[in-house]
Amino acid sequence: MQTTVVTARLAEAAALLVRLMPGRPAFAAHAGVLLTADDDGIELAATDGELTARVRVPGFGHEPGAALVSRRGFAATTAAIDSAEIRLMAEGSRLAVRTPNARFALPLLDRVGYTPPAQPPAVVGTIDGGLLRSAAVPVAGAASQKDALPIFTAVRVRSEGDRLELVATDRFRMAMAAPAWSPAAPAGVDALVPAGFLAEAARQAAGSGDVAIHADGDRFGFSFGGISVFGHVLAQAFPDDQVRRLFLAEPEAEAGLDAGELAGAVERAALYAGARGRVSLQLGGGVIMVRGSDEQAGESEESVKATVRGGLISRTYQARYLLDALRGFTGGPVVLRMQAGIRPTVFARPEGADPRELRYLVVPLRLARDE
Amino acid sequence: MQTTVVTARLAEAAALLVRLMPGRPAFAAHAGVLLTADDDGIELAATDGELTARVRVPGFGHEPGAALVSRRGFAATTAAIDSAEIRLMAEGSRLAVRTPNARFALPLLDRVGYTPPAQPPAVVGTIDGGLLRSAAVPVAGAASQKDALPIFTAVRVRSEGDRLELVATDRFRMAMAAPAWSPAAPAGVDALVPAGFLAEAARQAAGSGDVAIHADGDRFGFSFGGISVFGHVLAQAFPDDQVRRLFLAEPEAEAGLDAGELAGAVERAALYAGARGRVSLQLGGGVIMVRGSDEQAGESEESVKATVRGGLISRTYQARYLLDALRGFTGGPVVLRMQAGIRPTVFARPEGADPRELRYLVVPLRLARDE
Numbered sequence: 001m002q003t004t005v006v007t008a009r010l011a012e013a014a015a016l017l018v019r020l021m022p023g024r025p026a027f028a029a030h031a032g033v034l035l036t037a038d039d040d041g042i043e044l045a046a047t048d049g050e051l052t053a054r055v056r057v058p059g060f061g062h063e064p065g066a067a068l069v070s071r072r073g074f075a076a077t078t079a080a081i082d083s084a085e086i087r088l089m090a091e092g093s094r095l096a097v098r099t100p101n102a103r104f105a106l107p108l109l110d111r112v113g114y115t116p117p118a119q120p121p122a123v124v125g126t127i128d129g130g131l132l133r134s135a136a137v138p139v140a141g142a143a144s145q146k147d148a149l150p151i152f153t154a155v156r157v158r159s160e161g162d163r164l165e166l167v168a169t170d171r172f173r174m175a176m177a178a179p180a181w182s183p184a185a186p187a188g189v190d191a192l193v194p195a196g197f198l199a200e201a202a203r204q205a206a207g208s209g210d211v212a213i214h215a216d217g218d219r220f221g222f223s224f225g226g227i228s229v230f231g232h233v234l235a236q237a238f239p240d241d242q243v244r245r246l247f248l249a250e251p252e253a254e255a256g257l258d259a260g261e262l263a264g265a266v267e268r269a270a271l272y273a274g275a276r277g278r279v280s281l282q283l284g285g286g287v288i289m290v291r292g293s294d295e296q297a298g299e300s301e302e303s304v305k306a307t308v309r310g311g312l313i314s315r316t317y318q319a320r321y322l323l324d325a326l327r328g329f330t331g332g333p334v335v336l337r338m339q340a341g342i343r344p345t346v347f348a349r350p351e352g353a354d355p356r357e358l359r360y361l362v363v364p365l366r367l368a369r370d371e
Numbered sequence: 372m373q374t375t376v377v378t379a380r381l382a383e384a385a386a387l388l389v390r391l392m393p394g395r396p397a398f399a400a401h402a403g404v405l406l407t408a409d410d411d412g413i414e415l416a417a418t419d420g421e422l423t424a425r426v427r428v429p430g431f432g433h434e435p436g437a438a439l440v441s442r443r444g445f446a447a448t449t450a451a452i453d454s455a456e457i458r459l460m461a462e463g464s465r466l467a468v469r470t471p472n473a474r475f476a477l478p479l480l481d482r483v484g485y486t487p488p489a490q491p492p493a494v495v496g497t498i499d500g501g502l503l504r505s506a507a508v509p510v511a512g513a514a515s516q517k518d519a520l521p522i523f524t525a526v527r528v529r530s531e532g533d534r535l536e537l538v539a540t541d542r543f544r545m546a547m548a549a550p551a552w553s554p555a556a557p558a559g560v561d562a563l564v565p566a567g568f569l570a571e572a573a574r575q576a577a578g579s580g581d582v583a584i585h586a587d588g589d590r591f592g593f594s595f596g597g598i599s600v601f602g603h604v605l606a607q608a609f610p611d612d613q614v615r616r617l618f619l620a621e622p623e624a625e626a627g628l629d630a631g632e633l634a635g636a637v638e639r640a641a642l643y644a645g646a647r648g649r650v651s652l653q654l655g656g657g658v659i660m661v662r663g664s665d666e667q668a669g670e671s672e673e674s675v676k677a678t679v680r681g682g683l684i685s686r687t688y689q690a691r692y693l694l695d696a697l698r699g700f701t702g703g704p705v706v707l708r709m710q711a712g713i714r715p716t717v718f719a720r721p722e723g724a725d726p727r728e729l730r731y732l733v734v735p736l737r738l739a740r741d742e
Contacts, residue, residue, distance in 0.1 A: 073642065073668060080639045094669060102636075102673030104643065265473075268451045271444065272475065297444060298465060302473035 001065025001090040003037040005057055007081050010042075013055040014075035017046045020053045020200055020229055021071065029114035033071040035088065035095070038064050042088070045117035046071055051197060051231035052117045052221075067095040068114070069106040077104045120223060120230045121216035124189055127164060127181040129224060133206035135166055135177035135356040136198050138328030142360065143195035144170035155198045156238045157220065159188035163357075164213075167243055168195055173321045174344070175328070176247060178357040181213070189213065191220040192234040201229050247359055249346040251337035253283045253310025256350060259329035265290040265302045266326065270319035272300035278365060279319040283338065284312035292319075313338050315345060315364035325360040342366050372436025372461040374408040376428055378452050381413075384426040385446035388417045391424045391571055391600055392442065400485035404442040406459065406466070409435050413459070416488035417442055422568060422602035423488045423592075438466040439485070440477040448475045491594060491601045492587035495560055498535060498552040500595060504577035506537055506548035506727040507569050509699030513731065514566035515541035526569045527609045528591065530559035534728075535584075538614055539566055544692045545715070546699070547618060549728040552584070560584060562591040563605040572600045618730055620717040622708035624654045624681025627721060630700035636661040636673045637697065641690035643671035649736060650690040654709065655683035663690075684709050686716060686735040696731040713737050 017033055025031050030048040041059035045052070067090055074097075078086070083099035090096075094105040136155070144152045147170060156167040164181040168174070201222050205211045208224035215221075221230020265288075269279045274294025282289040287303040315338055325347045326334060333353070337346040344361035348354070388404055396402050401419040412430035416423070438461055445468075449457070454470035461467075465476040507526070515523045518541060527538040535552040539545070572593050576582045579595035586592075592601020636659075640650045645665025653660040658674040686709055696718045697705065704724070708717040715732035719725070 070668075076642045077639070080635075080642060082635065099673075101675070102639070102671065104639070105670045107667070107669050264451075264453065268448070268473070268475070271447045271451060296478070297441075298475070298477045300473065300475045302470075304472070 001035075001037045001067055001088065001095075002063040003042050003059045003061045004085055004087050005042060005059035007078060007084060007086050009057050010059075010086065011075070011078035011081075013044050013057045014071070014078050016055055016204060016227065017044055017053050018071055018075045020197075020204070021046050021051060022048060027113070029068060029109050029111060031071055032068045032109045032114075033074050034066060034068045034117060035074075036066045037061050037088065047115070047117040049115070051229075052120075053229040054117060054120075054227070056226040065090055068109045068111055069095045070109065073106050077106070120214045120221055120228045121219045122185065122214060123212045123223075124185040124187060124215045125159070125164075125181050125183040125213050126210045127179065127213060129205040129208040129211045131179045131355060132211055132222075133202045135164075135179040135358060136202035138324075138358060138360070139166040139168050139175040139177050140195040140199035140202075141168075141324055141327070142170060142173050142175035143168040145196070150234045151192065151236050151238055153195055154192045154234050154236075155195050156240070156243075157189050157191045157193050157198075158240070159183060159190070164189065167238075167240075169243070172318070172363050173325065174243065174246060174361040175325075176243070176357075176359050179355060187215075189215050189220070191215060192236055192238055193220050194231065194234070197229075197231055204229070246344065246361060247346070249337045249339055250343075251310065251346070252340055253308065253313040254335055254337045255283045255288050255306040255308045256333055256335045257288065257304060257306035259326050259332060259334035261304050262288060262290070262306075262334065263323060263326040263330060265304050266319055266322050268292075268302060269300050270323075272297045273319050277319045278316050279322060280314055280316040281322075281336070282312070282314035283308050283310065283336070288336075310338075316367055317345070317362055317364055321362045325362050328358055328360055338364075372406075372408045372438055372459065372466075373434040374413050374430045374432045375456055375458050376413060376430035378449060378455060378457050380428050381415075381430075381457065382446070382449035382452075384415050384428050385442070385449050387426055387575060387598065388415055388424050389442055389446045391568075391575070392417050392422060393419060398484070400439060400480050400482060402442055403439045403480045403485075404445050405437060405439045405488060406445075407437045408432050408459070418486070418488040420486070422600075423491075424600040425488060425491075425598070427597040436461055439480045439482055440466045441480065444477050448477070491585045491592055491599045492590045493556065493585060494583045494594075495556040495558060495586045496530070496535075496552050496554040496584045497581045498550065498584060500576040500579040500582045502550045502726060503582055503593075504573045506535075506550040506729060507573035509695075509729060509731070510537040510539050510546040510548050511566040511570035511573075512539075512695055512698070513541060513544050513546035514539040516567070521605045522563065522607050522609055524566055525563045525605050525607075526566050527611070527614075528560050528562045528564050528569075529611070530554060530561070535560065538609075538611075540614070543689070543734050544696065545614065545617060545732040546696075547614070547728075547730050550726060558586075560586050560591070562586060563607055563609055564591050565602065565605065568600075568602055575600070617715065617732060618717070620708045620710055621714075622681065622717070623711055624679065624684040625706055625708045626654045626659050626677040626679045627704055627706045628659065628675060628677035630697050630703060630705035632675050633659060633661070633677075633705065634694060634697040634701060636675045637690055637693050639663075639673060640671050641694075643668045644690050648690045649687050650693060651685055651687040652693075652707070653683070653685035654679050654681065654707075659707075681709075687738055688716070688733055688735055692733045696733050699729055699731055709735075
C-alpha cells in the first residue's frame with residue numbers, strides 16, 4: 001500500500017470517524033480505522049459491529065492495499081501534521097505516515113476475529129441535509145442519554161407519504177418533527193434509531209444538499225458527499241398512536257413570543273433556581289412572567305412581552321427542559337400552549353411557519369402544597 | 372444604597388473578582404463581594420483573609436451604602452443581563468439588581484466575623500503591564516500547582532536595582548526572568564508570591580501601561596486602571612544563590628531555531644510517547660531530530676532545521692516540560708544549551724534579544740540501561 005493524499009482532507013475524514021464512532025470499544029480492532037487504498041485515493045472505514053462509517057478521500061495511488069490502525073492515533077497524527085501532503089505506506093508491521101522531514105509509524109492492529117466494515121443497506125429516499133439537521137437534532141435531544149429502557153434513548157423514524165416523522169421522549173419531555181422527504185422505495189422507513197447516532201450523523205450531513213436515506217429491516221443510515229454512516233436499529237415496538245395523541249393539545253392559555261428572548265429570561269431565572277432547577281412561567285397581562293426562587297440563591301422575576309390568549313395561568317418546569325425545548329425554536333417565534341393540570345405544555349412555531357413541523361412537549365412539575 | 376451602573380462594566384469587574392479569588396472558601400462571607408456605593412460609582416471588593424482584590428466601576432450614585440452578596444451569584448447575574456444599565460438597590464435582606472422589566476434579588480451574606488477587605492500596601496515601583504505578563508506568566512508556569520512544600524508553588528520576586536527578578540521551580544524545571552522596572556522606594560521588593568495569584572494578576576495587568584507594584588514585609592500586589600489586587604507572601608527562605616548558579620550553563624552543544632517549529636514537532640512526537648510522555652531531542656547535522664516511541668502508539672521521527680554548535684548529543688525529556696519551556700519563546704527564536712549528563716538543558720532567546728531575560732531549565736530524564 002502506498003498513496004499520496006492532501007493532509008487536510010485526510011485529517012478531516014479521520015476526525016469525522018472519531019466523532020461518529022463510540023469511544024472505547026472492548027475489542028481493540030473496533031477502535032481501528034481500516035484504510036483501503038486504490039488508484040483514485042483511499043477509503044477510511046470503521047465499525048464496532050453495530051455502527052459502520054465510511055469516508056472516501058481522493059488521492060494519488062501508487063500501490064493498492066489495506067491497513068488497520070488506531071483511529072485516534074491516525075486522527076491525531078494527521079491533524080497535527082502541517083505539510084500540505086502526506087504519503088501513507090505499509091512498512092512491515094507499521095503504517096508509515098510520511099512527510100518530507102518526518103515519519104510517524106502506527107502499529108497495525110491485530111485483525112483476528114475482525115469483520116470488515118459492511119456495505120450500507122439500499123437507498124429508500126432522500127432529504128435535504130439542512131432540513132434533516134434542523135429536525136433531527138432537537139428531536140434527538142429529547143431522548144435520554146442513559147435510560148435503562150432502549151426506547152427512551154432512541155428516535156422513532158417512520159415515513160408517512162412525503163413526510164418523515166421523527167419522535168423521541170425520555171418521559172419528561174417529548175419532541176416530534178415531520179420534515180418533507182422524497183421517498184424512492186415503496187417500503188419507506190420504519191425504524192427505532194439510537195438518538196446520539198442520529199443527531200451526530202444529521203449534524204455531519206447538514207452541509208450537503210441531498211442526503212440519501214438507507215434502510216432495511218435491521219439497519220438505518222445516511223450517505224452524503226463521499227460519506228456513509230449506518231447502524232443497527234433497535235428491535236422494539238414504539239407506541240406510535242399513544243404518542244400522537246399526546247400532541248393533540250387542548251390549551252387553557254397560549255402565548256406567542258420570540259423564542260430567544262424567552263430562553264434568555266429562563267437562563268437568568270435558572271441562576272435563582274438553586275439545585276432543584278425549577279423555573280415558573282406565568283401567562284397573562286400581555287407578558288410571560290418568568291420566576292426563579294431558592295433559599296440560598298435569592299429570587300428573580302422578569303417579564304417578557306408576549307401575545308397571550310386565555311386566562312392567567314402559571315406552571316413550573318425544570319429549567320433545563322424549558323431551555324432544550326426553546327433551543328429548537330431560537331431565531332424565530334415560538335407559541336406555548338399550557339394545558340389543564342399537569343398535562344404537558346406544547347411548544348411549536350406559529351401554524352404553518354415551520355417546514356420541520358417541530359413540536360415539543362414539556363411536562364410541568366407537580367408541586368407540593370407548600371411550594 | 373442605590374446606584375445606576377453600565378451593565379457591561381459591572382459584569383466585567385464582577386467576573387474579574389471571581390477569576391482572581393480562590394474558588395470555594397470555607398467561610399461563606401469569603402465567597403462574597405462587598406459592594407460599596409458612593410456618589411461617583413461603586414467599588415467591588417473581595418477578600419478571603421489571604422488575598423484581597425478591589426475594582427472600581429464608575430456610576431451614578433443616588434444613595435451611598437454597602438452590601439455583601441455572593442460573588443458568583445452577582446457575577447452570573449450581571450453577565451446574563453442584556454439591558455445596557457442596571458440599578459443596584461438595598462431592599463431589606465436583599466440586594467436587588469433591577470432592569471426596566473426584571474428584578475434579581477440576592478440575599479445579603481452574614482457579616483458576623485467578617486473583616487472587610489484591607490487597603491493595599493505602599494507602592495514600591497512600577498513596571499510595564501505587557502512586560503510583566505510576558506515575564507511572570509512563563510515563570511509562574513514552572514512552579515508546581517500542588518506541591519507539599521510552599522516554595523515549589525511560589526515565585527521568588529526580588530528587585531536588583533532596575534531589574535525585577537522572578538524565579539520559580541518545581542524541582543524538575545526552573546524559570547527565571549529579569550524584566551526592567553522603575554523602583555520608587557529604596558527597600559525594593561523581596562517576596563515569595565503564590566504562583567497562581569501572580570500569573571492571574573499579571574494576565575489582568577497586561578493591558579495596562581504602567582502597573583504599580585505594592586509591597587511591605589508581609590504583602591505583595593499590583594494596581595492598574597482602577598483595580599488593585601494583593602495578598603500575603605509566603606514566610607520562607609528561598610535559596611537565591613544556589614538557584615542562580617544553576618543558570619550558569621556549560622553547554623556541550625547548542626542549537627538555535629524557531630521556538631514554535633520545535634514546539635510543533637514535540638507535540639507530534641508526544642502523540643507517540645505513550646503514557647510515560649517521553650520525547651528525545653538529538654542535536655547534530657544541522658537539525659534537531661525529535662523522536663517519540665511507545666509499544667502501543669508506535670514510533671515517530673521528525674527533523675527540524677537548526678543552527679547547531681557542538682557534537683552529536685541526545686537527551687530525553689518529559690514532553691510537557693519541553694512544551695512549557697518552548698511556550699515562553701513562541702513567536703521567535705530559542706536557543707537550547709545541552710549540558711553534560713543529566714545537568715539541565717537551558718532554553719533562552721539569543722543573547723540580548725529578550726527584554727524579559729527569560730531563561731528556562733529542564734532536567735533531562737535519567738534512562739535505564741535498556742532504553
